[in-house]
Amino acid sequence: MICPYCHRVVSKVVDKRDNNESGVTRRRRECLNCKKRFTTYERVETISLNVHKRSGKVEEFDREKLKKGIMKAVKKRDLTERQIDDLLDDIELKLLNRKTTIVKSTEIGQMVLTRLKKLDTIAYLLFASVYRDFNTIEDFEQAIKELKTK
Ligand SMILES: [Zn+2]
Numbered sequence: 001m002i003c004p005y006c007h008r009v010v011s012k013v014v015d016k017r018d019n020n021e022s023g024v025t026r027r028r029r030e031c032l033n034c035k036k037r038f039t040t041y042e043r044v045e046t047i048s049l050n051v052h053k054r055s056g057k058v059e060e061f062d063r064e065k066l067k068k069g070i071m072k073a074v075k076k077r078d079l080t081e082r083q084i085d086d087l088l089d090d091i092e093l094k095l096l097n098r099k100t101t102i103v104k105s106t107e108i109g110q111m112v113l114t115r116l117k118k119l120d121t122i123a124y125l126l127f128a129s130v131y132r133d134f135n136t137i138e139d140f141e142q143a144i145k146e147l148k149t150k
Helices: 063-073 081-096 105-119 121-131 137-149
Strands: 011-019 024-031 037-043 050-052 058-060 102-104
Touching (some): 050 105, 102 105, 105 121
16 A cells, blocks of 8 residues: 555554445555555455356356366366465456456466466366366377477
């Protein structure tokens, strides 16, 4: 939080008041640099995004569901929940910054894959196998080939 007086980012919360009805949290802060006090208002941003599924159905974006799907697919790997959360934060931020509120499920899957690839190639293959419906060993070979060429 940037101090409006000296523009430093060091501040501590001296008083917090939740206002659940409006979803706004009011915080009284004190700048650790210039000691001046100021108030911030925080609003929880809820992401309203519709996912266009391959089946043709449109569903609301469900972060928890996506998270569970990823965790389930890569559970044998050493990825932490924190890493998965960071990955999802990154994707959500990207989606929020778009002008459109509809996204294809295949696009989200691809976004997950791009990020998993950087984290762990085996996790990438595991998720790809679920997400792209791998049925044969050739599907895996093809995915590994893609990994090597990109
Ligand atoms: Zn200050």
